[in-house]
Amino acid sequence: MFETSVVQARTQAAAGRFSLLTISLIAHSAVxxxxxxxxxxxxxxxxxxxxxxxxxxxxxxxxxxxxLGNPNGGARPVVAAQPERRxxxxxxxxxxxxxxxxxxxxxxxxxxxxxxxxxxxxxSTGTVPGPIGVPWGVExxxxxxxxxxxxxxxxxxxxxxxxxxxxxxxxxxxxxxxEYPNAFRPTRMKVMVVVRCVIDKNGQVRNAEILxxxxxxxxxxxxxxxxxxxxTPGSLNGIAVDTYLNLTVNFSVN
Numbered sequence: 001m002f003e004t005s006v007v008q009a010r011t012q013a014a015a016g017r018f019s020l021l022t023i024s025l026i027a028h029s030a031v032x033x034x035x036x037x038x039x040x041x042x043x044x045x046x047x048x049x050x051x052x053x054x055x056x057x058x059x060x061x062x063x064x065x066x067x068l069g070n071p072n073g074g075a076r077p078v079v080a081a082q083p084e085r086r087x088x089x090x091x092x093x094x095x096x097x098x099x100x101x102x103x104x105x106x107x108x109x110x111x112x113x114x115x116x117x118x119x120x121x122x123x124s125t126g127t128v129p130g131p132i133g134v135p136w137g138v139e140x141x142x143x144x145x146x147x148x149x150x151x152x153x154x155x156x157x158x159x160x161x162x163x164x165x166x167x168x169x170x171x172x173x174x175x176x177x178x179e180y181p182n183a184f185r186p187t188r189m190k191v192m193v194v195v196r197c198v199i200d201k202n203g204q205v206r207n208a209e210i211l212x213x214x215x216x217x218x219x220x221x222x223x224x225x226x227x228x229x230x231x232t233p234g235s236l237n238g239i240a241v242d243t244y245l246n247l248t249v250n251f252s253v254n
Contacts, residue, residue: 064141064142065137065138065141066133066134066137066141067131067132067133067134067137067138067139067140067141068131068133068134068135068137068138068139068140068141069130069131069132069133069134069137070126070128070130070131070132070133070134070135071132071133071134072126072127072128073126073128073129073130073131073132073133155237157236157237157239157241160242161198161241161242161243161244162234162236162241162242162243162244163243164234164243164244164245164246166236167234167235167236167241167243168234168235168236169234169243169245170199170203170231170232170233170234170243170245171231171232172229172230172231173203173230173231173232174228174229174230175229176225176226176228177225178218178221178222178224178225178226178249178251179221179225180221180251180252180253181215181217181218181221183217184215184217185253188252188253189251190250190251190252191214191215191218191250191251192212192214192248192249192250192251193210193212193213193214193218193219193222193248193249193251194210194211194246194247194248194249195208195209195211195222195223195226195246195247195248195249196208196209196211196244196245196246196247197209197226197244197245197247198242198243198244198245199231199233199234199244199245200233200242201233201240201241201242202233202240203230203231203232203233204230204231205226205227205229205231206242208223208226208227210222210223211246214251218251222249225249226247226249229247231245
């Protein structure tokens, strides 16, 4: 009987330690979770964060075309040598030399008018008459045949909203067609609605407003649909800019 009681007491103590450990883990976990929740709740996020990104300036590379001509051009024109007028000596009685040499030296060719004894007018600048250049070049161009492309810096772009005719206009890349109102389907009427909006630097539609309205039900469908359209943004000197754009939507029932 005594041994049985001892064993039961030890069992109860172990069970008590297990319960205390469980409660301690639960309490610590609750404290940690509460601290994380409070820290998250205390962080304020903007309700309407801007959806725009900064764009680094793009410098256009302008290559000056090479001049029109021939890669081997530049030879000076051949000038015919003018015969030199010599005064004829008075006739004398020919006499034989007292000593006849074994070899006769060669006589150099006479120089032409350009001072070159080779007989052609080629210079170090080329061998073909005409300007130095390439067949696909531009006449009178100052570009060098081996020069790298010249980099031309573009003027800064003003931070404003441009009209579509002032810049390279936006181009639509995703279009969502508005739904034809069910209440007007039996009438099969054709409606045109014009919307004026801003295409921002990311190609999204902003500040859409009805410029030429139709029935209210059609106007609501158009405003809901154009908000989902996406464009390649308008650009000026290769830099994306905000651009005004008029969008026309036509309703019809086939």
